[in-house]
Amino acid sequence: MTPRTSVPDAALTGLRSGFAGEVHVPGDPGYDEARTVFNSMIDRRPAVVAQCASEADVTKALAVARDQELEVAVRGGGHSVAGMALSEGGLVIDLRRMHAVDVDPGAGTARVGGGAVMSDLDRTTQPHSLATTGGRVSTTGVGGFTLGGGSGWLERKFGLACDNLLAADVVTADGISVHTSAYENPELFWALHGGGGNFGVVTSLTLQLHELPEMNIVMLLFRPENGPEAVRAYRDVLESAPDAAGGGCIYITGPPEEWVPEPLVGHLVCAVLLTYAGPRAEARDVAAPLLALEHEAEIVDTLPYADLQCMLDDPPGMRNYWSAEYLDGFPDEAAAAFCAGAATLPVPTNCQHVLFPLGGAVARGPADYPLPWRSSPWAVHPFGVWEDEADDERVREWVRTVRAGMMPWANGAVYLNFIGREGQERVMAGFGEEAYERLARVKARYDPDNVFHLNHNVKPAVAMV
Template sequence: MTPREPLADAGLAGLRSDIAGEAHVPGDPGYDEARTVFNSMIDRRPAVVVQCAARADVVRGLRFAREHGLEVAVRGGGHSVSGMSLSEGGLVIDLRRMNAVTVDPENRTARVGGGAVMGDLDRATQPYALATTGGRVSTTGVGGFTLGGGSGWLERRFGLACDNLLAAELVTADGGTVRAAADENPDLFWALHGGGGNFGVATSLTLRLHELPVLTMMLLLFRPEDGPLAVRTYRDLMESAPDEAGGGCLYLTGPPEEFVPEHQVGRLICAVLVTYTGPEAEARDVAAPLLALDREAEFITEIPYAHLQCMLDDPPGQRNYWSAEYLDSFPDEAVGAFCSTAHAMPVPSGSQHVLFPLGGRVGRESGGFPVPWRSSPWAVHPFGIWGTAAEDEQGKAWVREVRAAVRPWAGGAVYLNFIGREGQERVVAGFGEENYERLAAVKARYDPGNVFHLNHNVKPSVAVV
């Protein structure tokens, strides 16, 4: 589709006059910014981007898409590694302007606009010493994160993000609106706990908040050759750690920070991050085995949760490729496989070779939701980020090598927010086969035409829930 054709003569002016936000088409001054997403590998040119300022704009945008036969994509944070929030030649429902967060400190809830990112949520709740499980960077969209399950630093203490979902308001494919809660459209409410954006455009979410007066973080840096010992020590510690403890192990390029030794800047290092939802003195007691190890550097402090969320933010404009495997066990052989594959990671780059612990409340409370990966005790997440196309093959090969190396200990289930387009079998594995069948029936009720298919797609069935 060429700029302004045929949309200019087919109702574009009407669309623009009907919405409180803006609509951008190719050639508009704001078009290129509107179509830029987190992964710079993605270069798609939608026919129109509707930057919605209110729910009515979402309804009008979907109607315009129906009238003109345009494929629909929905953008919240824009972090999908495969660029699912853009459609080539289609229409994008861009929610970023709908990012208001309203906190009810008495009832410990937050009403979050569909376009809010974690930074919006965390900054709103921080003054009340309240928080809920969020993504591990501040730029992740709250909507896609939560509806996909939602794994983050606080999950062992407070559960997954979807466990804290109290209600959601959606615009469905036909332009209708629906509210889902435990006592209202319970089938849809169940599906939104991990089923992603398959059922409509989430214009607002209501989330449960928890008291979090103090948070401690410990970032311990080790030479790569000492990484296996550090990872084994962290593994053993987390097997009996209280729910308050979390964090992860990661290999990364040494950043130019004051606490990083100069000889480690720009080189591969192994880091162990311990998060603790309590004071530093308690955190030190829990992490004593790690603190007994020789290390290159450390950064230990009590820190606002909103600040922790920003620490691993990735610079914009980078190329991305990542995936994950969820492990049923993590013996010494798996530790060796994890650590050895770090050496193939592109360095220097923004890439991170990550091991996350689950357990705690995540593993104890399933709620019957379609997130089978929550029972896995460990997750390996090769997160490739680099700057140039010349590094693409090395980076992609490294991600695949990591997955292959740890696959002997993988259970098959996977957190879909951590992967791109890896085939329908992986999608089903992300929900579980029985859950997928139930999700397909809910999909048939709310989106029988599969309008919302640019996601980890659940195809509608004819079954009745």
């Protein structure tokens, strides 16, 4: 499809008539802000950005896209590293105005607008001492995060975000509103548990909440030469820790924060983060082997979960390139390879070289969801974040080198929210072959023309080659 540069005035007039949100086209004062996404490497110019404020707005925008033959992109938080929230010359259904979160404390549920971000959800549930698994960045969109599976700090305790999805409202490609749950349109409901935004525009989600009266962290900083010992110790701790424990090992550039010793600022450091969804005394007991190691700085603190969610937030306007490998195990040799990947981390940048533990409630979750990576005990996530365009190739090469270094222990499965466009084979690896075929049949029913293809795409069964 050839990108459009404009839409006929009559079509725009029709779209704007009765539209509760705002419509932006090139030249409008709000257009450039409306097309800015998390990854500053993405610079696309949609013909129309429809900032929807209601389900009716979504339906109307889809109708205009269909009539004008405009490629459709759906934007929630805009965190896709590949910029899938934007279409060059197409129509963007921007859900950010639909960000309301309604909590039912008695039922322990939250109804979340399709454009809400993690901070909207976390700040609303926190006064009730309730929470659910969320992304590790406060600006991540709840919708895309959950539909892709949803890996976060609380996953070992409460399962993946999609494991907590109770219901969803979806506007399909033909403008039909569909409510889905375990009892209504169950096959579509199944597909939303990891199948991403392939099946329609999800305008609201109902999520299970859990009691979380106390959240604690133990954060330790190590010099890079002590990193391998710290990584192995963290592995040993987590392999026997209760489900309440989580966190990760993260090689980073020492930030200019008060708690970071001045000699480490601007230099490679190994940060070990133990998160604990429970009492501080228990967190200290679990972390005791880590605290006994020689380290340069430590934080042991009780803090609101919503504040923990902000700890890894990056400033806006950064360039991004990420990937991941999921591992069947993490023996000493794998730990050495992980640490070797940190030795080439571009410093000073905002890049993060991350080891995440899975297991617990993640591994015990429903086995039939299209999430073959959930049985992996460990994940390595090279997270390239930088500012200077001159660093583009060296960061991308670093990410590729890290992946290659972990291949002896990798199982091939991958959490698609952690990667960009890496080809159809990786998409298949994100769903699993059998699940992909089932997703393709659901796709054929709800989106036979593949209108929603700006994602980790599942092709409709009738169109599969």
